Amino acid sequence: ETGVTQSPTHLIKTRGQQVTLRCSSQSGHNTVSWYQQALGQGPQFIFQYYREEENGRGNFPPRFSGLQFPNYSSELNVNALELDDSALYLCASSRSGRAEDEQFFGPGTRLTVL
Amino acid sequence: GQQLNQSPQSMFIQEGEDVSMNCTSSSIFNTWLWYKQDPGEGPVLLIALYKAGELTSNGRLTAQFGITRKDSFLNISASIPSDVGIYFCAGRRDSGYALNFGKGTSLLVTP
Numbered sequence: 001e002t003g004v005t006q007s008p009t010h011l012i013k014t015r016g017q018q019v020t021l022r023c024s025s026q027s028g029h030n031t032v033s034w035y036q037q038a039l040g041q042g043p044q045f046i047f048q049y050y051r052e053e054e055n056g057r058g059n060f061p062p063r064f065s066g067l068q069f070p071n072y073s074s075e076l077n078v079n080a081l082e083l084d085d086s087a088l089y090l091c092a093s094s095r096s097g098r099a100e101d102e103q104f105f106g107p108g109t110r111l112t113v114l
Numbered sequence: 115g116q117q118l119n120q121s122p123q124s125m126f127i128q129e130g131e132d133v134s135m136n137c138t139s140s141s142i143f144n145t146w147l148w149y150k151q152d153p154g155e156g157p158v159l160l161i162a163l164y165k166a167g168e169l170t171s172n173g174r175l176t177a178q179f180g181i182t183r184k185d186s187f188l189n190i191s192a193s194i195p196s197d198v199g200i201y202f203c204a205g206r207r208d209s210g211y212a213l214n215f216g217k218g219t220s221l222l223v224t225p
Contacts (some may be wrong), residue, residue: 002156002158004156017205029213033211033212035213040217041217041218042118042202042204042215042216042217042218043118043157043202043213043215044215045212045214048211048212055211056211056212060211064139087125090156090157092156094211102147102159102162103159103211103213104159105149105156105158106156106159107154107155107156108155
């Protein structure tokens with residue numbers, strides 16, 4: 001196990017609703033990245049948080065937003081849910097925001113949008 | 115979006131056989147990584163490569179960073195049933211920390 005935890009494990013929402021996913025980083029890690037993994041695909045980068053600030057963003061619309069807290073845990077918020085948002089959402093933590101510090105993934109939250 | 119082409123898409127082999135999979139990109143990456151993902155779990159890092167031409171082993175796994183910086187391969191020797199899973203390659207450029215993943219190679223091993 002990597003020490004990265006995510007909650008909830010599974011979630012079912014309806015189109016148009018809002019959702020908040022949570023992640024606790026591994027001890028000693030101050031950087032959290034979020035990825036979306038659609039069925040049968042590899043993970044796609046959403047954004048990264050370093051010391052409570054967004055430190056890079058992938059090709060996702062503004063309705064995907066995030067937060068990082070002083071204890072380095074993080075939230076991913078998605079507004080106005082669409083059917084295509086159904087996916088496994090992965091959180092990864094790393095020791096710092098430097099490129100050479102590798103990312104360790106949590107088990108993910110499976111979101112289903114009906 | 116994803117720019118990595120991973121092949122083969124799936125493999126079905128017998129226990130004890132060696133396995134080879136590769137990943138190519140139209141763009142240069144400065145880091146190549148290989149992850150394994152089991153059902154219901156997040157990806158687990160297997161091997162990280164940081165220099166063009168680098169060859170790195172982790173037990174029965176061996177990976178190489180291509181000289182052109184546009185490709186990498188992963189070999190698994192003497193496969194065992196617990197090698198079953200999906201293997202992902204991931205590349206990272208200097209300018210950011212985002213990982214770009216391939217679509218994965220699904221490996222099935224029969225006893």
